[in-house]
Amino acid sequence: MLRFFLSRIAVLIPTFLGVTLVAFLFIRLLPGDPVEMMAGERGTSPERHAELMARFGFDRPWWEQYASFLGNVLQGDLGNSIVTKAPVLSEFLTLFPATLELSICAILFAILFGLPAGVLAASRRGTIFDHGVMAATLTGYSMPIFWWGLLLIILFSGILGWTPVSGRIDLLYFFEPVTGFMLIDSLLSDQDGAFMSAFSHLVLPTIVLGTIPLAVIARQTRSAMLEVLSEDYVRTARAKGLPTRRVVGLHAFRNALIPVVTTIGLQTGVLLAGAILTETIFSWPGVGKWLIDSIFRRDYPSVQGGLLLIASVVMIVNLLVDLTYGLIDPRIRHGR
Amino acid sequence: MSESVHAEVHIMKKLLLASAAMLAVAAGSGAVEAKTFVFCSEGSPEGFNPQFYTAGTTFDATSETIFNRLVEFNYGETTLGPGLAESWDISEDGKEYTFHLRQGVKWHTTKDFTPTREFNADDVVFTFMRQLDKNHPFHAVGGASYEYFDSMGLPELITKIEKIDDHTVKFTLKEPEAPFLANLGMDFASILSAEYADQMMQAGTPEKLDNNPVGTGPFQLVAYQKDAVIRYQANPDFWKGKAKIDNLIFAITPDASVRFQKLQAGECHLMTYPNPADLEGMKSDPNINLMQQEGLNIGYLGYNTEKKPFDDAKVRTALTMAIDKAAIIDAVYQGAGTVAKNPIPPTIWSYNEAVEDVPYDTEGAKKLLAEAGFADGFETDIWAMPVQRPYNPNARRMAEMIQSDWAKIGVRANIVSFEWGEYLKRTAAGEHQTLLMGWTGDNGDPDNFLHTLLGCDAVGSANRARWCYKPYDDIVVQAKRVTDQEERTRLYEEAQVIFKEQNPWATIAHSVVFKPMLKSVKGFKIDPFGGHQFYQVDIEE
Numbered sequence: 001m002l003r004f005f006l007s008r009i010a011v012l013i014p015t016f017l018g019v020t021l022v023a024f025l026f027i028r029l030l031p032g033d034p035v036e037m038m039a040g041e042r043g044t045s046p047e048r049h050a051e052l053m054a055r056f057g058f059d060r061p062w063w064e065q066y067a068s069f070l071g072n073v074l075q076g077d078l079g080n081s082i083v084t085k086a087p088v089l090s091e092f093l094t095l096f097p098a099t100l101e102l103s104i105c106a107i108l109f110a111i112l113f114g115l116p117a118g119v120l121a122a123s124r125r126g127t128i129f130d131h132g133v134m135a136a137t138l139t140g141y142s143m144p145i146f147w148w149g150l151l152l153i154i155l156f157s158g159i160l161g162w163t164p165v166s167g168r169i170d171l172l173y174f175f176e177p178v179t180g181f182m183l184i185d186s187l188l189s190d191q192d193g194a195f196m197s198a199f200s201h202l203v204l205p206t207i208v209l210g211t212i213p214l215a216v217i218a219r220q221t222r223s224a225m226l227e228v229l230s231e232d233y234v235r236t237a238r239a240k241g242l243p244t245r246r247v248v249g250l251h252a253f254r255n256a257l258i259p260v261v262t263t264i265g266l267q268t269g270v271l272l273a274g275a276i277l278t279e280t281i282f283s284w285p286g287v288g289k290w291l292i293d294s295i296f297r298r299d300y301p302s303v304q305g306g307l308l309l310i311a312s313v314v315m316i317v318n319l320l321v322d323l324t325y326g327l328i329d330p331r332i333r334h335g336r
Numbered sequence: 337m338s339e340s341v342h343a344e345v346h347i348m349k350k351l352l353l354a355s356a357a358m359l360a361v362a363a364g365s366g367a368v369e370a371k372t373f374v375f376c377s378e379g380s381p382e383g384f385n386p387q388f389y390t391a392g393t394t395f396d397a398t399s400e401t402i403f404n405r406l407v408e409f410n411y412g413e414t415t416l417g418p419g420l421a422e423s424w425d426i427s428e429d430g431k432e433y434t435f436h437l438r439q440g441v442k443w444h445t446t447k448d449f450t451p452t453r454e455f456n457a458d459d460v461v462f463t464f465m466r467q468l469d470k471n472h473p474f475h476a477v478g479g480a481s482y483e484y485f486d487s488m489g490l491p492e493l494i495t496k497i498e499k500i501d502d503h504t505v506k507f508t509l510k511e512p513e514a515p516f517l518a519n520l521g522m523d524f525a526s527i528l529s530a531e532y533a534d535q536m537m538q539a540g541t542p543e544k545l546d547n548n549p550v551g552t553g554p555f556q557l558v559a560y561q562k563d564a565v566i567r568y569q570a571n572p573d574f575w576k577g578k579a580k581i582d583n584l585i586f587a588i589t590p591d592a593s594v595r596f597q598k599l600q601a602g603e604c605h606l607m608t609y610p611n612p613a614d615l616e617g618m619k620s621d622p623n624i625n626l627m628q629q630e631g632l633n634i635g636y637l638g639y640n641t642e643k644k645p646f647d648d649a650k651v652r653t654a655l656t657m658a659i660d661k662a663a664i665i666d667a668v669y670q671g672a673g674t675v676a677k678n679p680i681p682p683t684i685w686s687y688n689e690a691v692e693d694v695p696y697d698t699e700g701a702k703k704l705l706a707e708a709g710f711a712d713g714f715e716t717d718i719w720a721m722p723v724q725r726p727y728n729p730n731a732r733r734m735a736e737m738i739q740s741d742w743a744k745i746g747v748r749a750n751i752v753s754f755e756w757g758e759y760l761k762r763t764a765a766g767e768h769q770t771l772l773m774g775w776t777g778d779n780g781d782p783d784n785f786l787h788t789l790l791g792c793d794a795v796g797s798a799n800r801a802r803w804c805y806k807p808y809d810d811i812v813v814q815a816k817r818v819t820d821q822e823e824r825t826r827l828y829e830e831a832q833v834i835f836k837e838q839n840p841w842a843t844i845a846h847s848v849v850f851k852p853m854l855k856s857v858k859g860f861k862i863d864p865f866g867g868h869q870f871y872q873v874d875i876e877e
Contacts, residue, residue: 164603165594283591
């Protein structure tokens, strides 16, 4: 198991280097630069432009800038935002818990509904239920997030008045963040109704962000289950007279899990992409919205630092997913 | 009671409770029935020191709420009145400005700072020397650059700032510059506390000056959570008297449709920048009051006057004549705009009513073009910016309409677009033939349009028509040098006449600004500069 773990870590190092380079080059390849964006319609004289670019160190050759960026990253310094002047790392850490909380809720929502839907659809193949699940997931998968979010807000917040429109918690509640997770902080705050308020604010964004992963997980579970259900050992289990629930739930489901877990791991990347739109619609103070703003402003340090951190999170999640394969399937664990 | 009114009452009750709780926490007293005003704003401020930034979003959260300036624009107007300076004298030669400061103005008390003295001349000197003097201990704190101060040309203009006594400060200029006073009313000229700066420098935390602001303004900052919420409480010692509301909350809501939903649900009292598509719904909502005013802006099509055939005024006039502006107002601005005939909006003093616009006349345009030697037309480019701007909601659509108008007189135009940063860079360098562009005023002074955008020394930056016309330039430069308002008005009126004869731009439109708010909001006025002020605002019970 240790060797398995180490081999996975070894793969991460070049990936990490690659990510730093891509993040660094990506933002510089975009036309325009931070000084130009800051000046807007007013424009700057070429001398002033050069002076400001030099102040930020953007006048040096790119490999020099990259080398110093990399050197600083290794010392844990991602630089300061050009716009807010605050350290990129601290801005990220302030905003990231909001994204993480939303993403965890969304993926739990997707698993909670997606797995059973997929299993049931597979075990009732060809029935109305199966067709219903397939149609619903296809719709969910094709739904543009922005439109879907607004639709839910208009229905549940506007017409029915069941959920708040946007934000993380009612403005009524005011406490200093401790963990950055609103559900936990609201409990710690000891203010009446704070937790319920935080929870009700989470419902719609969770559904919106969780819809696509839910659809993918349900479809992936269904097809994996269908494949496993036609295996010999399942037929044997049935022939032994085991009840269907046991055959499907234990023998088939556990073997169908590997591709499903892979899908869940891959969906974390999708989640972070979806978070950008979801956060914008629901005024959710997370890193997605922050990254988009930084790209628009050509805030090089924020973009390269933010992309690097997000990519690291995705890599870590996928590492964890790799490790769970070992738990599910002993053949992987033992390297056979 | 209708559903939405019911919801509003419910929310307002909650907010009242909230504000009471907040005030109790913040002020340490058991206040009752505090009034909390919620503003659905569009984004996070870049920071809390308005000297560093240029975005309206930042100014709303800083200079408009927390700080004051020596001179301030009268509420809802572009005219100047006293601020932290009660009065001022300008020397005969227009080079010396002496400000007599207001006494009895208290600084905010925060967790980082308890003031031991009131506002005085040291604060004024500190505020400006920080921006002016590259060797000032605070000049480089926080990696600051002073975009506005620099781009208004103040480093070259100001030669000396002196404290005459505790309540008198004198600015000496290199040359007379009439718009100087209006510049001091701008957000970047907000006055910071020198005592707070000293204390923070000694404590080794100078950046706190910029991050945990201390001002003299009507509200003081209580808490800020990036991309979520900014909380203020009314400054009980404000020198004009305490604001009518007790707490002010900015609920940061980036999406315009969501802001509208929040307004309808009573989750905020006032919102910024509505979607044009939502305006009809707002007008018909019985709980919403939709205020509107012409913006301090101009959207125009500029001709690159350094390139042929646009160096010929006849060609420019012919092309301008061919544009159906009324159709553009309908289609592009969806009615939320007015036809522009002058390069400055009508809300600015010296706007020349008497100027007659170039008429929309396709036949006349053809004739004029033939006279200029282009009976068969020619081929050209129209550059259209890729982004929505306050003065032009849809440049692409506008370009298409102009393209088809010009086709009628034989001018074949290709539409060109670049990503915004690239667009700004290339048009400043003069790569275009004609371009769509615009401007939002900074300080309500005609100079800020007529010289900043059309003066000879702005060619290569803001003068994207690259129009350097001596008879015009002489007038707008002279208008900067005289301080007599009547004389300046006369000069600017004359400049507008010359502009119209020469047509370096086809002036298209001034957009209209909309502010949707709940009917219970009283006393709000639209700020012509695009900012939001809440000092005079009240909520009707």
